[in-house]
Amino acid sequence: MHLQRVVITGMGAVSPYGCGVETLWDGFVNGRSGISRIPELEGIGGLRPQIGGKVPACNAGIIPRKFRRTMSDLSIFAGISALEAIAQAGLGPEQLEDMRTGLSVGSTIGSTMTLENFFASFLRERSIEGIRSTEFFKIMNHTCAANLAQFLSISGRVLAVSAACSTGCQSIGLAYEAIAAGKQDIMICGGADELHPLTVGTFDILDAASISGNDDPAGASRPFDASRNGVVCSEGAGILVLENRDSAMKRGAEILAEITGFSSLCDSGNMASPSAEAIGRCIAAALDDSNISPAQIDYINAHATGTPQGDAAEASALEETFGNATPVSSLKGHIGHTMAASGGLETIATVRMMAEKTIIPTANLADPAPECSGINNVLQLQARKITYALKNNFAFGGINTSLVIRRTND
Incomplete structure (x- = not known):
């Protein structure tokens, strides 16, 4: 039962395009690729992909050093994004430090780079004498949530979601539920991740990574396409401010959109x-939570990572639920x-699409695969x-998540 309506009042992004929501949107609208060759991936035995999406240099100095000491890149990405979202929402210390303001942010795991550095030293020296005391706070699984909570002086509830590729979306959904149930008035939520060779290697070992794009990085990630052959790994952060609608209106905050439904099954x-059937159940539950029918959905932002099995299962579930009328893009x-940032960044982009009345197409989708052609694939702006x-x-692990978002003004 929803006791409160939940709206979005702030958004912040760090992506392979750079820092800021405007930078993210500009990259999407102009069809630019954020994928390039990654020197750190070269020379690693057995690793086939040499590409990924790296965040260009951002000004980490906007986060005071006393907080950066316990932050790895993923927490820094989240901190930069959070500052942007908080500024747009117009939140000050009075709101941030109130116990009615909480946080729901996660990453897939802690900092892999910090783990590598720790074990490189430990295994070489068989000693912990050279390990800094701050390193643990970069490695712990709730590093992103804990660092962000300390940096922002959060005293309300803090949730540290870790659900692999569903992390960002689930973090937003749990934040939505906390506000809808009346437990919190404001929640800062989303996800962040940093790119490391072991991230790429994990997908490569599972035969889920794209291995054909080393000579054409921009064309490597091909969701729903007949020639798709796997994931291209990237990094970044997407953070949103969710708020009780009454609170937002009382503050005079600009309402960007409303979250009306969520499901995680x-x-x-x-x-x-x-499983297409399981995906379909999750989508149906989100629509039911929103109290709307499939026919009322005007656009679907798909998970579609470019894997043969994943894209086919999602396309099948979407076709079964929506037919071929509703526009779909990844x-x-x-x-x-x-990774964990995808739910946040893609939700932010979806909100901008609603505001701009423009759907971003699926890049590199030239030849929709037969098993993915029963849906309304968007091929151009x-x-x-x-x-x-x-x-x-x-x-x-079968962690499925779906959000329903409503535009609130014309």
Whole structure:
């Protein structure tokens, strides 16, 4: 039961395009690729992909050094994004330090780079004498949430979601539920991740990474395409401010959109292979939570990572639920898969599409695969009014998530 309406009042982004929501939107609108060759991936035995989406240099100095000492790149990305979202929402210390303001942010794991550095020293020296005391705070699984809470002086509830590729979307959904239930008035939420060779290597070992794009990085990520062959890994952060609608109106905050439904259901059939039926159940539950029908959805922002099995299962579920009328696109052709950040960044982009009445197409989708051609794939920029949008994210372990977002003004 929803006791409160939940709106979005702030958004912040760090992506392979750079820092800021405007930078993210500009990259999408102009069809730029955020994927390039990554020197750190070269020379690693057995690793086939040499590409990914790296964040260009950002001004980490806007976060005071006393907080940066315990932050790895993923927490710094989240901190920069949070500052942008908080500024747009117009939140000051009075709101941030209030116990009615909480935080729901996560990453897939802690900092892999810090883990590498720790074990490189420990295994070489068999000693912990050279390990800094701050390193643990970069490695712990709730590093992103804890560092952000300390930096922002949060005293309300802090949730540290870790659900692989569903992390960002689930973090937003849990924040929405906390406000809707009347437990918190404001929640800062989303996800962040940093790119490391082991991230790419994990997908490569699972035969889920794109291995054909080393000579053409921009064309490597091909969601729904007949020639798709896997994920292109990236990094970044997407942070949103969610707020009780009455609180936002009382403050005079600009309302960017409203979240009206959320679902997170488990597909326990297989650890790695997604089920169209399970995806369909998750989507149906989100629509039911929003109290709307499939026909009312004007746009679907798909998870679609470019894997043969994942894209096919999602396309099948979407076709079964929506037919071929509702426009569908994935943003991973542009910037790759930003892991825990994907739910936040893609939700932000979806809100901008609603505001601009423009749908961003799926990049590199030249030849929709037969198993993905039953849906309305968006192949070029499309002008369209979007009142309701569906946002999907799915993860290994069967963690499925769907959000329903509503445009609140014309």
